[in-house]
Amino acid sequence: MNKAVEVRNLGRKDYKDTWDYQEKLFKETLDLKIRNRREALDSPTPNYLLMVEHPHVYTLGKSGDLENLLVSEAELKRKDATFYKINRGGDITYHGPGQLVGYPILDLDNFFTDIHKYLRLLEEMVILTLAEYGLKAERSPGETGVWLDVETPFARKICAMGVRASRWVTMHGFALNVNADLGYFDNIIPCGIKGKAVTSLNVELGVKEVDLSEVQEKLLKHFKDLFEAELKFVD
Incomplete structure (x- = not known):
């Protein structure tokens, strides 16, 4: 079992190139x-964790409904955004500047062969990271991702997740809103879930900007502990 994970920081990179x-x-x-x-x-077998920010883009999972994209192709162009139908699970989501995106490409035979556990550990990584900023994040029953104030009328999602796996090898992953422009979420029904809001870490903390590299450092620390992995940083 190879528990070494190569962490590759891609900076800001086009969605299609990263895919x-x-x-x-x-x-x-x-x-x-x-x-x-x-x-x-x-x-x-190797394991990778790609960390990246994307320019404005909307992606629709294979089980998603195109009607959850609320703007036309022309409007997308005006907003300097692109759109892709992709092969992960889940519905529609947004990626953009100020959002920390992670794509673990892991052979789960090196860790554990349980997709449910895999998703729960990714959620736990985010929950523990947000706790370091004084936020009580949690899961929402039946809905993948990480939320705030789930049991109230003010439930809001701060981290989306969608993965694909074949022969226990994973791809796609999580997107944590750190300094995200939440206006871009108005163009979709995020994850196909109506009536629930989206938020960002800087909004919750009442600050203009949170240090993205600091958040990434905390995420990686919890990823390492939860997966009992050895992280190797590769340029």
């Missing part, structure tokens, strides 16, 4: 697993 990069790493890992099985080899 293609994920697919490349994902396929390489799957191909190695298949070759190991066919040829009775024991080559360790």
Whole structure:
């Protein structure tokens, strides 16, 4: 079992370019697993965690409803935003500047073969990180992601999640709103869930901006502990 995880900080990168990069790493890992099985080899499979910010983009999961995108193609262009239908689970979401996005490409055979546990640990990583800022974040029953004030009329989502897995290899991941422009969420029904708001860490703290690198450092610390992983930072 290889518990080393290569952390690659991609900075601000186009969504499609990042998706293609994920697919490349994902396929390489799957191909190695298949070759190991066919040829009775024991080559360790790699694990990656890509950290990135995207320009304005909307993505629709394979089970999503296009009607949850509330603006036309022309309006998207005016807002300097792009749109992609993609192969993760979940409905529609937004990515943009000020949002910390993580794409773990893990072979869960190196950790545990349980997708439910995998999602719960990603949520716990975010919950523990937000607790360091004095926020009581939590799960919402039946809804993946991390929320605030779930049992009140003021429930709001601060972190969206959507993953894909094949032969226990994962891709896609989580998007935590740190300094996000929440106006862009008005153009969609986020995650297809009506009547619940979206928020950002800077809004909850009442500040103009939170240090994104500090939030990332805290996330990675909790990821390391929860997954009992060895992080290796790669440029």
